[in-house]
Every structure is written in C-alpha cells, then in structure tokens.
Amino acid sequence: MQHPLASAVNAWYRENARDLPWRRDGFSAWGVLVSEFMLQQTPVARVIPYLERWLERWPSPRDLAAVPAGEAVREWANLGYPRRALWLHRAAEQITEVHGGVVPRDVESLLALKGVGDYTARAVAVFAYGDRHPVVDTNTRRVIARAVHGMGEPAPPSAPRDLGDMEALLSDDDIEARTFNAAAMELGAIVCLARSPRCAECPVRGLCRWVAAGAPAYAGPRKSIQKRYEGSDRHVRGLIMAELRAADIPVTAQEITRLWPDAAQRDRALAGLVADGLAVETGSGYVLP
DNA sequence: AAGCCGTGGCT
DNA sequence: TAGCCAAGGCT
Numbered sequence: 455m456q457h458p459l460a461s462a463v464n465a466w467y468r469e470n471a472r473d474l475p476w477r478r479d480g481f482s483a484w485g486v487l488v489s490e491f492m493l494q495q496t497p498v499a500r501v502i503p504y505l506e507r508w509l510e511r512w513p514s515p516r517d518l519a520a521v522p523a524g525e526a527v528r529e530w531a532n533l534g535y536p537r538r539a540l541w542l543h544r545a546a547e548q549i550t551e552v553h554g555g556v557v558p559r560d561v562e563s564l565l566a567l568k569g570v571g572d573y574t575a576r577a578v579a580v581f582a583y584g585d586r587h588p589v590v591d592t593n594t595r596r597v598i599a600r601a602v603h604g605m606g607e608p609a610p611p612s613a614p615r616d617l618g619d620m621e622a623l624l625s626d627d628d629i630e631a632r633t634f635n636a637a638a639m640e641l642g643a644i645v646c647l648a649r650s651p652r653c654a655e656c657p658v659r660g661l662c663r664w665v666a667a668g669a670p671a672y673a674g675p676r677k678s679i680q681k682r683y684e685g686s687d688r689h690v691r692g693l694i695m696a697e698l699r700a701a702d703i704p705v706t707a708q709e710i711t712r713l714w715p716d717a718a719q720r721d722r723a724l725a726g727l728v729a730d731g732l733a734v735e736t737g738s739g740y741v742l743p
Numbered sequence: 744a745a746g747c748c749g750t751g752g753c754t
Numbered sequence: 755t756a757g758c759c760a761a762g763g764c765t
Contacts, residue, residue, distance in 0.1 A: 493761040500751075500760090534749035541763085571763045591761045611762095639761060648759070649754080678745075680758075692749055730748090746765090753759085 456625040459601055459661050460634045466657035467637030472644070474498065475505060476581065477636075483557040483582035485509055490574045491542045496534060498643070504533050516555045518546040524742030527732065528699050536695055536732055540743070541569025559583045572613050580635050586628045588620035589635040593642025598623070600646060604663030606672035607648075690714045690723035694740075695732065704739030 456464075475481065476489040488508055492501040508529060512518040518526060523543040530539035545567040549557055557578065558564055564575035576589040590613075598619050599608035609615075620638075624631045645652050651669075659665050683689055693713045697705050714720045724740070727733040733740045 490761070495748090495760060495762055496750080497752080497760045532750065534751080535762090537748070537764085538762090569763070573762060577761070589761090592759095593761070643761075681747085682757085683749075684756095688748060688750095695749085726748095744765095748762105748764090751760095754755100754757095 456627075456630055457623045459658055460623045460625060460630070460637075462658045462661060463597075463637045463641055464630060464633045467633060467640055470644075471636070471640055472498075475502060482509075482513075483559075483578065484513070484515055486582035487545070487557050487570075487574075487578050488542065490577050491538050491545075491569060492533060494535070494538060494574070500533065504529075504531070512546075514555060515546040515549040515557065518543060519550040522743065523731070527695075527742050531699065532696075537730055538569060540731055544568040545570065557582065559585065561587060572617075577635075580632050584628055584632055586624070586626075586631045587635075588617045588624055589639075590616040590620050591639055591642075593640075593646070594620060594635075594638040595642075596648060597638050597642045597646050600651075600664035601658055601662045604667045604670075605674065606664060606670060607674065607677075609674055610677070687719060687723050687726070690716075690719055691727055694723055694727060698733060698740060698742050701741075704736050704741050706739040710740065 471477065476486055485505075489501065489505050492505055511529065512521075523540055526539045526543040527536050530536055533539075548567050549555060553563070558567075559579060561575045561579050564570050564578055565572075570578075573589065573591050576587045577591075579585045579587050580589050595608040595611065595616055598616075599605045602619065602623075620635075624634060641656070645656050653659050653662075653665055653669070656662065664670070690713070694710060697709065697713060710720065710724060711717075714723070724733065728735060731743055734743050
C-alpha cells in the first residue's frame with residue numbers, strides 16, 4: 455500500500471537513523487519548534503549543544519516569552535542569523551498570547567507564527583504531533599530530484615510542485631508517512647549528499663532514476679551564488695552583533711566605529727540592525743532589545 | 744521574486 | 755585557497 459521507494463527508505467531509516475535529541479521519546483512540541491528554528495540553514499552538529507542549553511533555560515514558550523528578546527539573542531550566540539532568535543521569541547509570545555502557551559498543531563496556525571514557513575510548519579505538525587502532511591526540505595528535494603526525476607540536483611524550489619512530489623510518495627498511514635518524511639531527510643543528509651553522494655551505500659540505488667541514467671551531471675539553471683561573506687554587509691552586521699552580545703552596558707557609537715573602517719557600510723549595517731529590531735538605540739549607545 | 748540574512752566546517 | 759554548503763524565511 456506504499457510506494458516502493460518510501461518502503462525501502464523507511465526500512466533503511468529504522469536501522470540507520472541517527473540518535474538525535476528531537477527524535478527522543480517524549481521530546482516536547484516546543485522542543486521540536488526550537489530545533490526547527492535552529493536547524494534553518496544550520497548543520498545538525500552545531501545545533502545540538504545550543505538546543506540543549508536553550509531548553510534547559512526555557513522549557514516552555516511561556517518561559518521564553520517572559521524574558522526580553524535580547525536574552526534570546528544573547529543565548530543564540532554564534533548560531534548565526536540572529537533574526538531567528540528574535541522571531542522565535544516573537545513566536546513564543548504569539549503562542550503564549552493566542553494559543554494558551556501550547557504550540558499549535560494545525561499547519562495554518564503554525565504558518566501564522568513569526569519565522570515559521572512552509573517547511574517548519576509542516577515539520578512541527580508531523581514530527582511533534584504525528585499528523586500526516588508532506589514535509590519538504592533541501593535534503594528531501596535532492597532525494598526526490600535524483601531518485602524520482604533522475605536529475606543530479608533539484609530544480610529551484612516550488613512549494614506546490616515539491617509538496618506534490620512528496621505527497622505522491624507518502625503512505626496513507628500516518629506513522630509510515632511521518633517516518634518517510636524523516637527518512638527522506640535523513641537519507642539526503644547522510645547518504646544522498648549534494649557534493650559526493652554515497653550511492654554504493656544507498657538503500658534505493660536500485661530504484662534511483664538518476665543512478666539508472668548513469669548519474670548525469672546537472673544541466674539545469676545554476677543556483678544563485680552566495681555572495682562572499684568576507685567584507686560584506688553581513689560580515690559587518692555580525693561584528694556589531696558580537697559586540698552587542700558581549701556587552702552588558704550600552705555600546706557607544708565610537709566603539710562601533712572601531713569595528714569597521716568603512717563609514718558608509720558601517721552605518722548601513724547598524725541602521726539595518728536597528729530596523730530589524732536586533733539593536734536598539736539608547737541615549738548612551740546601542741543595546742540588544 | 745530575487746536578494747538578503749551569520750557562522751563555521753569541509754574540500 | 756576560495757568557494758561551497760548547511761532540517762529556510764522574509765521582504
């Protein structure tokens with residue numbers, strides 16, 4: 455009653471899944487939500503210690519909502535993309551105010567939370583609550599591109615198409631569907647790698663259209679290249695944020711001036727951080743919100 | 744809707 | 755080395 459590909463990947467997953475905190479029995483829905491925020495564009499290995507510290511300090515959305523957003527940003531430390539900390543704090547406030555402190559279960563309510571998009575909403579509904587939805591992340595998209603479409607890399611993301619592709623593979627059974635959502639991601643994360651896929655170890659190499667076609671090189675449109683970090687506005691923002699996190703008193707404009715020589719770029723970065731709500735100007739300097 | 748948003752590890 | 759990449763989302 456299940457797609458052969460899903461059946462085989464699930465069997466592999468049951469034997470080979472990594473033991474990750476959010477897969478432990480009884481891990482809370484809040485814990486799943488926090489983990490998904492942290493995992494956005496950030497590798498699993500870097501997330502784990504941050505996640506454990508975070509949940510020890512704020513075991514529920516209400517606990518996080520009770521402290522200033524700046525505390526969340528400081529605890530976020532070097533995880534990167536500090537807006538995620540701000541948004542997670544905002545989401546905790548929304549959960550506390552609108553949902554009685556309980557992480558919502560339906561995708562629509564989850565999507566209304568700040569910082570929660572198509573992936574994260576479905577990941578929470580499926581992995582925290584066990585409901586049946588397609589969950590598609592970058593790993594799943596790559597697995598489907600190769601195994602189903604015979605392409606070396608996925609086409610640019612398209613939610614309707616990606617979710618439809620996944621839906622076509624998903625069992626009617628909630629548990630099998632949930633397992634496959636996790637298993638497709640896991641396969642992409644540890645076997646069907648972007649750079650050097652380990653096809654020799656792949657449980658579905660015999661079903662893979664890309665392998666059957668001789669693993670042809672990707673010929674589609676190139677992904678837009680990430681701009682160089684060194685010397686970028688993001689770099690300057692990162693320097694300023696590190697200074698704000700380290701300080702327990704306001705950081706003066708003069709201290710910020712010392713962080714970067716180019717005044718125009720520095721001003722742009724600082725103004726951007728203020729506009730984003732990551733920095734707040736006071737009479738004596740800048741502080742976390 | 745393309746560009747922007749941190750940080751660090753890997754090749 | 756320098757680029758590529760990592761459980762995305764927002765504007």
